Amino acid sequence: MRIMAQMAMVMNLDKCIGCHTCSVTCKQVWTNRTGMEYVWFNNVESRPGQGYPRRYEDQEKWQGGWKRTRNGGLKLKAGGRFKKLLTIFSNPTLPSLEDYYEPWTYDYRTLTDAPAGDDVPVAQPVSQITGRPMAVTRGANWDDALGGPVNQDPMLEKLNEQVKLEYEEAFLFYLPRLCNHCLNPSCVASCPSGAMYKRAEDGIVLVDQDQCRGWRMCVTGCPYKKVYFNHSTGKAEKCTFCYPRIEVGLPTVCSETCVGRLRYLGLLLYDADRVTAAASVADEQDLYQAQLDVILDPNDDVIAAAALNAGIPQDWLDAARKSPVYQLVKEYQVALPLHPEYRTLPMVWYIPPLSPMVNALAQTGHDGEAQGNLFGAIGSLRIPVEYLASLFSAGDPAPVTWSLQTLAAMRAYMSKKNLGEAADSDPAMDRLYRLLALAKYEERYVIPAAHTEQAHQLEEAVCSVAGYEGGEAAFGSDSGRPVPVSIESFHLTKERQTRDQP
Numbered sequence: 001m002r003i004m005a006q007m008a009m010v011m012n013l014d015k016c017i018g019c020h021t022c023s024v025t026c027k028q029v030w031t032n033r034t035g036m037e038y039v040w041f042n043n044v045e046s047r048p049g050q051g052y053p054r055r056y057e058d059q060e061k062w063q064g065g066w067k068r069t070r071n072g073g074l075k076l077k078a079g080g081r082f083k084k085l086l087t088i089f090s091n092p093t094l095p096s097l098e099d100y101y102e103p104w105t106y107d108y109r110t111l112t113d114a115p116a117g118d119d120v121p122v123a124q125p126v127s128q129i130t131g132r133p134m135a136v137t138r139g140a141n142w143d144d145a146l147g148g149p150v151n152q153d154p155m156l157e158k159l160n161e162q163v164k165l166e167y168e169e170a171f172l173f174y175l176p177r178l179c180n181h182c183l184n185p186s187c188v189a190s191c192p193s194g195a196m197y198k199r200a201e202d203g204i205v206l207v208d209q210d211q212c213r214g215w216r217m218c219v220t221g222c223p224y225k226k227v228y229f230n231h232s233t234g235k236a237e238k239c240t241f242c243y244p245r246i247e248v249g250l251p252t253v254c255s256e257t258c259v260g261r262l263r264y265l266g267l268l269l270y271d272a273d274r275v276t277a278a279a280s281v282a283d284e285q286d287l288y289q290a291q292l293d294v295i296l297d298p299n300d301d302v303i304a305a306a307a308l309n310a311g312i313p314q315d316w317l318d319a320a321r322k323s324p325v326y327q328l329v330k331e332y333q334v335a336l337p338l339h340p341e342y343r344t345l346p347m348v349w350y351i352p353p354l355s356p357m358v359n360a361l362a363q364t365g366h367d368g369e370a371q372g373n374l375f376g377a378i379g380s381l382r383i384p385v386e387y388l389a390s391l392f393s394a395g396d397p398a399p400v401t402w403s404l405q406t407l408a409a410m411r412a413y414m415s416k417k418n419l420g421e422a423a424d425s426d427p428a429m430d431r432l433y434r435l436l437a438l439a440k441y442e443e444r445y446v447i448p449a450a451h452t453e454q455a456h457q458l459e460e461a462v463c464s465v466a467g468y469e470g471g472e473a474a475f476g477s478d479s480g481r482p483v484p485v486s487i488e489s490f491h492l493t494k495e496r497q498t499r500d501q502p
């Protein structure tokens with residue numbers, strides 16, 4: 001057993017109002033510069049919808065993530081080292097600007113400098129790439145609130161007609177997305193230059209800008225399309241999980257500014273020796289359970305002793321015990337990973353939305369808060385469980401149903417309790433309610449500060465990625481070899497991330 005710590009996030013989709021504040025604040029901090037105009041480290045998609053870049057979930061086309069080989073190992077879907085070598089100068093499976101969108105601004109000078117005349121001056125859209133006037137035909141959230149061609153959603157395409165129709169009638173929900181800082185990141189394994197790495201101390205996946213040669217294999221390798229190419233510097237960039245903030249105990253910018261207060265941050269302890277086996281289970285629908293099994297109980301004395309022995313500091317262990325992410329992911333099992341079938345073991349988790357069902361029940365004259373009605377509705381009225389399952393559990397409805405039933409039971413319990421009708425108090429439900437409805441800042445974000453004195457020792461540690469194709473280290477990547485940088489200087493990163501030149 002090799003215990004490692006992972007900083008992880010949970011988002012409660014019931015509360016997301018699609019305001020895009022998280023995306024905008026993230027952009028202002030990280031990608032508001034030349035070459036990154038089209039980039040949104042955090043974006044919010046309406047579901048059903050095509051997402052950003054468009055139809056990124058169509059892995060037949062984009063070849064992201066891992067596939068299981070016949071002998072039970074893992075192989076990058078986009079191909080191993082030989083194929084990479086052949087395509088290194090012209091990677092064929094890259095999204096183009098057409099798939100993202102052409103970023104634009106407006107020519108505001110016409111508003112202020114136009115001579116007096118009969119016509120009202122208009123600020124024309126101008127391409128931020130070419131500087132020429134352009135017609136705006138798409139954007140990063142073009143599907144917003146079902147505004148786009150929802151039937152082109154790759155997940156909806158897989159469902160039968162009846163489900164599609166009922167789904168489109170039923171509701172929409174918002175899905176905020178960022179890099180999942182996966183336990184088994186295919187982006188890291190795809191990098192021929194060893195520039196991408198997973199930090200040993202907290203599992204944050206980063207790109208070493210000095211080592212990146214701009215091959216863009218990581219862009220292809222990430223099935224979530226959360227690595228981006230900076231056209232100005234010629235380097236790959238991605239969400240950093242705001243590590244300069246995390247290192248001093250502050251939440252990520254997207255979490256701090258989230259209007260719905262729906263994001264939770266905390267530590268998970270996991271067994272790095274079991275990651276590859278968990279990602280390689282034969283049946284895709286077993287991947288969620290395998291991912292859960294890798295996560296260890298920090299309250300178990302044996303695990304705690306082993307964690308301390310592995311060099312995890314006492315205050316990190318204490319934080320893991322208080323982690324809201326651990327409670328929602330492992331104890332209550334209400335938070336699920338996005339597309340576990342990509343076999344990357346993502347560490348951003350989602351609580352599927354329940355609210356529309358309550359509203360739908362209330363509209364039919366039924367008590368939308370009664371437990372019996374809610375449970376019945378999950379099985380019958382709410383056919384989109386299949387759609388949610390296609391997002392969060394490789395098509396297996398059981399984990400989604402469990403999550404929704406738990407949320408429904410909590411609602412019903414609290415409703416009865418508030419009306420003075422609850423027979424017995426239920427501490428587990430009280431705790432879940434507190435976590436989901438009332439949790440204060442310090443309960444939502446349990447982030448231990450970094451131990452800079454351990455930086456050198458951590459450089460000797462190994463990354464959790466074990467490689468692929470029979471345990472061999474991933475092609476030219478950091479997999480299985482010492483992590484090059486553990487704790488970087490904030491000023492160095494700021495300088496890198498804000499300069500416009502390579």
Ligand code: SF4
Nearest residue numbers: 179180182185187222
């Ligand atoms: S989502 Fe996973 S595979 Fe994609 S960039 Fe992030 S860590 Fe890598």
Ligand code: SF4
Nearest residue numbers: 016019020022258260
């Ligand atoms: S800021 Fe919060 S509520 Fe608004 S879109 Fe982002 S995740 Fe949703």
